[in-house]
Amino acid sequence: MTAAQPVVRTEFADLSPPPINLPPRAALFLDLDGTLAPIMPRPDDVGPNPRRARVIARLRQRFEDRVAVVSGRSLPDLDHILSGGVPAIAAIHGLVRRTAGGGVVELEPHAGLEDARRILGELADCERGLLFEDKTLSVALHYRNAPSCAEAVIEAAERLAQSTGLVLQLGDMVAELRTPGADKGSAVTAFLTEAPFVGATPIFLGDDLTDEDGFAAARRLGGFGVLAGKPRPTQAHFHLEGPDAVLDWLEHLTENAEVHA
Numbered sequence: 001m002t003a004a005q006p007v008v009r010t011e012f013a014d015l016s017p018p019p020i021n022l023p024p025r026a027a028l029f030l031d032l033d034g035t036l037a038p039i040m041p042r043p044d045d046v047g048p049n050p051r052r053a054r055v056i057a058r059l060r061q062r063f064e065d066r067v068a069v070v071s072g073r074s075l076p077d078l079d080h081i082l083s084g085g086v087p088a089i090a091a092i093h094g095l096v097r098r099t100a101g102g103g104v105v106e107l108e109p110h111a112g113l114e115d116a117r118r119i120l121g122e123l124a125d126c127e128r129g130l131l132f133e134d135k136t137l138s139v140a141l142h143y144r145n146a147p148s149c150a151e152a153v154i155e156a157a158e159r160l161a162q163s164t165g166l167v168l169q170l171g172d173m174v175a176e177l178r179t180p181g182a183d184k185g186s187a188v189t190a191f192l193t194e195a196p197f198v199g200a201t202p203i204f205l206g207d208d209l210t211d212e213d214g215f216a217a218a219r220r221l222g223g224f225g226v227l228a229g230k231p232r233p234t235q236a237h238f239h240l241e242g243p244d245a246v247l248d249w250l251e252h253l254t255e256n257a258e259v260h261a
């Protein structure tokens with residue numbers, strides 16, 4: 001089985017809020033659900049938000065476009081939710097990446113997705129509350145509205161990962177099977193080889209297990225991670241309580257941060 005389970009660092013479970021003064025040439029890598037947007041009952045309940053759009057526009061100005069959104073969602077979904085305000089985006093956990101210049105780099109869908117689509121789709125059909133999401137390069141089965149199905153969903157996803165070679169990505173009340181070949185960490189690494197991110201210090205904000213790859217990459221590349229939401233063993237260095245605290249902190253950065261170009 002190919003499973004994307006991060007190596008977590010328990011010593012960072014008790015974390016303080018991140019500083020306001022960031023390293024010179026900092027770059028921000030922002031997760032969406034649970035970080036920039038509160039978790040909602042269904043994925044479609046998350047839509048454009050004026051405060052979020054305003055904060056991101058100011059951040060882009062302040063950090064000279066060294067701002068990327070790195071999410072598990074699809075690119076069209078992200079463009080809709082972010083009101084088209086972010087050029088640099090890694091979507092579907094890094095499997096699709098749009099550079100700051102607008103070029104899109106996308107992996108080929110794995111052949112095993114056919115089986116995963118059929119089996120998880122059938123499971124969703126027979127249980128009210130389960131929600132099947134097809135993102136082309138990955139498929140996900142959400143059980144937030146059918147929590148008693150968690151075990152059955154995870155078991156089915158584990159079996160599929162084993163039989164197909166797809167990567168199992170467990171998330172917030174969701175089991176996902178994705179094409180291998182990229183993750184949020186590799187997306188951060190790739191952005192840092194391109195303008196305007198070259199030479200920047202990466203700061204990664206996220207809440208979910210998939211964000212651990214981003215935290216690890218940020219640490220490795222001289223920056224740090226900020227865990228949003230419930231504290232847990234993590235590779236992040238700092239902690240914020242949730243999306244409201246994240247937006248407050250980001251707003252402070254645009255007002256006070258000593259950012260050097």
Ligand SMILES: O=P(O)(O)OC[C@H]1O[C@H](O[C@H]2O[C@H](CO)[C@@H](O)[C@H](O)[C@H]2O)[C@H](O)[C@@H](O)[C@@H]1O
Nearest residue numbers: 032033039040041042043071072073144172174
């Ligand atoms: O990497 P992220 O930006 O955090 O995206 C992770 C997944 O987010 C979405 O699902 C999650 O958020 C939904 C809305 O709050 C919630 O209903 C669901 O239970 C969560 O798992 C999205 O649907 C997935 O495709 C993303 O992978």
